[in-house]
Amino acid sequence: MAAIIETTDLRKTYGSHEAVRGLDISVPEGSICAFLGQNGAGKSSTIKMLLGMVHPTAGSGAVLGHRIDREKESLLIRQNVAFVAEDKRLYDYMTVEEIVHFTRSFFPTWNVAFERELLQRFELPPNRKIRQLSKGMRTKLALLLGFARGCRLLILDEPSEGLDPVAIEEVLQIVVSLAAQGTTVFFSSHQISEVEQVADHVLMIDRGKLVLDLSMDDVLEGYRHVQAVFSEPVEERDLRLPGIEKVHMSGRMVSLVTSSNLESITEHLRMLRASNVNVLPISLKDIFLEKVRARS
Secondary structure (H helix, E strand, O other), X not given: XXXXXXXXXXXXXXXXXXXXXXXXXXXXXXXXXXEEOOOOOOHHHHHHHHXXXXXXXXXEEEEOOEEOOOHHHHHHHHHHEEEEOOOOOOOXXXXXXXXXXXXXXOOOOOOHHHHHHHHHHOOOOOOOEHHHOOHHHHHHHHHHHHHOOOOOEEXXXXXXXXXOHHHHHHHHHHHHHHHHOOOEEEEEOOOHHHHHHHOOEEEEEEOOEEEEEEEHHHHHHHOEEEEEEEOOOOOHHHHOOOOEEEXXXXXXXXXXXXXXXXXXXXXXXXXXXXXXXXXEOOOHHHHHHHHHHHOO
């Protein structure tokens, strides 16, 4: 499957701070790709580079086949990508109807029928000034302006911020329906339960470096939490096997996070005379916490 976003050894430095450190990512066209990381992990810097809003310090990248480090090509990226920023910045002096008409004029692929559908679904009052909207309504309006553009690529930064649970569910349904029609969705979110619900690919970044790049199926099928109880304490060096991502030891209790090689790992634990071995599923949230802790 062709990649709609690609980077090679992408780097961004601000003074002495290296925000993005050698990032290699590939986002398949037509996917819903989640981009996860703590605050300050480098997500926003990466998104700004992908959109040509800031210039990479080193490395390269392309979006929709356009180079992100060339000014003319980065302009084409911004013309052909629907981006909804985390701050949901809008023109407060305009009404809802005015900003919709204003934004529509810049996008020849704008979907008028979808715009009208979203105005009704989101219950946005056309004649109300944007400054009078609640935080949730501002988020809905910003999403409408992104969803209705008819672009091949939709980049969302914290799309559910300020929304109630019912509205979040509705937005996630819209994201899935857009992807089903061929739109690639690349989104950053702190709400990992939302990611598990809609994403089919996960990229995880920590301190500017990529720490996970897998399909959601591979994440859910490959990762496991393994607990073992031993009659006598074991050494951590005895647990250095391929597929073991993290080891927690507490007396005779050993807890492992594994990403592959499960059968060999459980067999090895039994060879070490584990009296009890339990294999349990693990959530994406737990994987995220382990990845971050592993580098802290």
